[in-house]
Amino acid sequence: MNLYNQTQIIHYPSLRTVLMVEKVLKNAEIVIDREEIKRRLPVKIMHQTLNVILKYLEDKGLIIDGHKGVLWIYNP
Numbered sequence: 001m002n003l004y005n006q007t008q009i010i011h012y013p014s015l016r017t018v019l020m021v022e023k024v025l026k027n028a029e030i031v032i033d034r035e036e037i038k039r040r041l042p043v044k045i046m047h048q049t050l051n052v053i054l055k056y057l058e059d060k061g062l063i064i065d066g067h068k069g070v071l072w073i074y075n076p
Contacts, residue, residue: 013049021045021053022062031069 013021024040025032034054038045054070057063062074 009048009052011046011049013045013053017043017045017049018053018056021050022057025057025063025070025072028072031066031071033069037070 020041020043021037024037028036028040032040034047034050037050038047054063054065058065062072064071064073
């Protein structure tokens with residue numbers, strides 16, 4: 001199931017936004033939900049844009065997106 005082909009994406013995230021979300025997730029020591037991610041970001045972000053970023057990070061194997069929230073799992 002590919003999010004990118006299923007829905008019409010209104011706004012693609014910039015690299016800057018993706019890096020900000022990555023930083024928030026890396027610094028979180030516990031599972032956090034989408035609303036908490038948005039609160040911790042220095043700028044406002046649309047919910048759909050955040051979902052696109054999280055789907056991308058999950059496809060790359062950097063995070064786990066479960067029913068309790070999102071957790072950074074990548075360890076270089």
